[in-house]
Amino acid sequence: MSKQAFSGLSLIWRGLNRHRGWQNQWRKAIPKHRYDAIIIGGGGHGLGAAYYLAREHRLTNIAVLEKGWIGGGNTGRNTTIIRSNYLFNESAALYDHSLKMWENLSQVLNYNVMFSARGVMMLAHTVHDVQTSKRHIHANRCNGVDNEWLEPEQAKEFCPLLNIGDNIRYPVLGAALQRRGGTARHDAVAWGYARAADALGVDIIENCEVTGIRCDAHGVAALETTRGVIESRKVGVSAAGHSSVVLGMAGVKLPLESFPLQALVSEPIKPVFPCVVMSNTIHAYISQSDKGELVIGAGTDAYTSYTQRGALHINMHTLDAVCELFPTFRRLRMLRNWGGIVDVTPDRSPIIAKTPVPGLYVNCGWGTGGFKATPGSAHLFAWTMAHDEPHPINAPFTIERFRDGYLIDEAAAAAVAH
Amino acid sequence: MRPRQPPWLTEGAPVLLIPCPYCGDRPEIEFTHGGQAHLVRPARPADLDDQAWAEFLYMRSNTKGVHAERWRHARGCGQFFNALRDTTTDHFLAVYKSGTPRPAT
Numbered sequence: 001m002s003k004q005a006f007s008g009l010s011l012i013w014r015g016l017n018r019h020r021g022w023q024n025q026w027r028k029a030i031p032k033h034r035y036d037a038i039i040i041g042g043g044g045h046g047l048g049a050a051y052y053l054a055r056e057h058r059l060t061n062i063a064v065l066e067k068g069w070i071g072g073g074n075t076g077r078n079t080t081i082i083r084s085n086y087l088f089n090e091s092a093a094l095y096d097h098s099l100k101m102w103e104n105l106s107q108v109l110n111y112n113v114m115f116s117a118r119g120v121m122m123l124a125h126t127v128h129d130v131q132t133s134k135r136h137i138h139a140n141r142c143n144g145v146d147n148e149w150l151e152p153e154q155a156k157e158f159c160p161l162l163n164i165g166d167n168i169r170y171p172v173l174g175a176a177l178q179r180r181g182g183t184a185r186h187d188a189v190a191w192g193y194a195r196a197a198d199a200l201g202v203d204i205i206e207n208c209e210v211t212g213i214r215c216d217a218h219g220v221a222a223l224e225t226t227r228g229v230i231e232s233r234k235v236g237v238s239a240a241g242h243s244s245v246v247l248g249m250a251g252v253k254l255p256l257e258s259f260p261l262q263a264l265v266s267e268p269i270k271p272v273f274p275c276v277v278m279s280n281t282i283h284a285y286i287s288q289s290d291k292g293e294l295v296i297g298a299g300t301d302a303y304t305s306y307t308q309r310g311a312l313h314i315n316m317h318t319l320d321a322v323c324e325l326f327p328t329f330r331r332l333r334m335l336r337n338w339g340g341i342v343d344v345t346p347d348r349s350p351i352i353a354k355t356p357v358p359g360l361y362v363n364c365g366w367g368t369g370g371f372k373a374t375p376g377s378a379h380l381f382a383w384t385m386a387h388d389e390p391h392p393i394n395a396p397f398t399i400e401r402f403r404d405g406y407l408i409d410e411a412a413a414a415a416v417a418h
Numbered sequence: 419m420r421p422r423q424p425p426w427l428t429e430g431a432p433v434l435l436i437p438c439p440y441c442g443d444r445p446e447i448e449f450t451h452g453g454q455a456h457l458v459r460p461a462r463p464a465d466l467d468d469q470a471w472a473e474f475l476y477m478r479s480n481t482k483g484v485h486a487e488r489w490r491h492a493r494g495c496g497q498f499f500n501a502l503r504d505t506t507t508d509h510f511l512a513v514y515k516s517g518t519p520r521p522a523t
Contacts, residue, residue: 242482244478244479244480244482245480245482253473253477254477254480255472255476255477255478256478256480257453257478257480258480258482258505302446302450302451303451303487304451304453304480304485304487304505305505305508306482306505306506307505307506307507307508311434311446313446313447343480346475346476402472402475402476402477403468403469403471403472404468405468
C-alpha cells in the first residue's frame, strides 16, 4: 500500500501535529511514450479498471487518461444509489458481483468510501406495480439477491416520513426492499481507486484529452492526445457519455445515445431520512447524504445532448412527486442542481466487451445506473482486457448481442428508473 | 386581491423555445423528440442480414456537434419535422420539413 496508510492512529497522530505532513493522494504523472495498457476515462470505472489490472493481473506500466479532472464526470454527478435487484439472471449476476465488492471496498482500498447498506425501498403505486414488484422479488431470490415485500404500514415503519395515506394521486400500495442496498460517497470512490492505483504504479494523467486513435494491421497502435502521442497495444475505453465519440475515432459504431441526467440537492438538514426510496411510477428517488442534504434524482431528459445540463421542468416533475410522498419536505429549499451525460443502450444494459478492433475494449452503456456497478464493472473490465476475452459474468454484455438478438431487456421489465 | 405568487407557480417552468416550422416558436414541453433523422427503412427487408438489421435498428451516430433529428409538435399541431441542433449547446440551427434533404450548415 502507499506510504501514508490511513488508520485511526495515523489520524490522531497527524491531528496532534496540526495535520501537517499529509501528502498528495496521487502523483501528477507526466505521460510516458509507451504503456502496456491505457484506460481512457478517469471516473470510478476507469480508475478501478486500472487498479485491478495492476493488482490482479500484474500489469505495471498502465496509464489512465482523463480529459478533465479525476471523478469530474458522472462519478461526481450521480445520486450514489447502490442496489442489485435486477430482474434478469445476467443483470443480477453482474450487479450483485458489484454489490459484494462494495461491502469491503473501504478495507481493500484503505480509503473510506462510506458505503452504507441502509436499504433501498422501491415503491409500488398501482396493481401493475405490485405484481411486477413481487415478480422481481421472486426472481431476485432465485438468483440469491435479497429482496422482500413490505405492506404500506411496514414501509412507513422503515421510512417514517413516507406518506401512505390515500390523499395523494398515486397512493403507496407497498414496496420492495433490498436491505443490502444503500449509498456510498461518490468522490471517495474515485479518489480511493486513484490513490490505490497510483500506489501500484499506475500513471493518472489529468487534463489529457484523446483526440485520435491510430490503428494498424495488428489493431490499436497509439493514441493522439492533447499531451502528445502515446503508444499502446491495449486500450480500454471507459468514457461514459462520450464513448460514441471516442470509439468513433477508431471507426467503431455503438448502439448508444447520450442524454443529460439531472440531480439536485436540498439545503442540509438533520438526519431525518434513514434509507433510499425510489418510485419508478411517479419518477423520483431520494436519499439523505451524510452532510444532511437530500439527494434527489429521476429519469433522463427528453432529448440527446452533451451539455451537462437539462431542462428545469424535468426537475420540477421530480419534486412534485417527492412533495407528494414526503409532505414534510415541501418547505425545503433546493441548494443546487446539475446534469451529467449518460450513454443509454436500447436494452438499458451495459456493454463490457471487446470491439472489432484488436486490442481495443469498451465499457459503456451504463445509462442511468453506472455508479452502483463501479467495483464490479471495473473488475470485469480489467479481466476482459488482461485475458483478451470476457469473464463469464460479462460475457453476455457484448456489442454483438444487438446483432444476434440476445438483448438483456431491462428497459421494459427491470426495477430501473428511466 | 390574490397573494402574489412566485412566477414558476403561475406561469409554468421556463423552457427552451423550439421553432416549429408550422407554428413558430413554441415552448419545449409541447414537443417530443423523435431521435436521429434520415434513417431510411430498407426497401427490401428480406435481403438484409443480421448485421444490417442491427445497424438500422440500434446503431446511432450519437453526434457531438450538429445533429439532424426528428421532432414532433405533439401537444400543438401534431406534425413531425426535422431539425439541426448543436448537441454541445442545444441551439437549434435550422428546422425543415420531413422528407426534405438536410440543409447545409
